[in-house]
Amino acid sequence: MIAAWLAQQRREVDLAILLAPALGVYLIPAPFTRLVGEAFARLPNTFEWWDPLLKEGLNQAEITYPRYAMRGIGAFLRLSSAMQDLARHNPPAARRIWVITTETDMAISQPVVERVVSLWRTQGAQVQTHRFSADLHLDHNSSIQATPSSAWMWRIRSFWLLLE
16 A cells, blocks of 8 residues: 555655565455545444454464554555546556455456556556466465465566566
């Protein structure tokens, strides 16, 4: 999300690389993003489990917190709405943008990502996209769990060389 905002707003960015950009949430229909974000930002803050049945038993990356704050989700959704508004009305400032997603990412809204990419391209931006296929079994957190020898990093390096 922050990389998308920087691509949109900062002219000194030569290349913005958006890995699994959370411009929208898979479970929240795009028209309700703003409303849900405002509600979460105003309701009492609670900390929810990523999986309410498994709780701390969920096998997650070591760098992922076991729970998330609803106010944090609210802030993220509000930023998402603001980012989409900016993309609708202004071309991105970055010279080049790469957007890399996976077919099996059940955290982000692929249609929202595609809409922002389309808006940027319509306004003349240089946007390259790549979506990793489902057979690689990469989920949203694969990008943060990657090690230099992982298939994910190998594919990103290959993608980088193709775009250069």
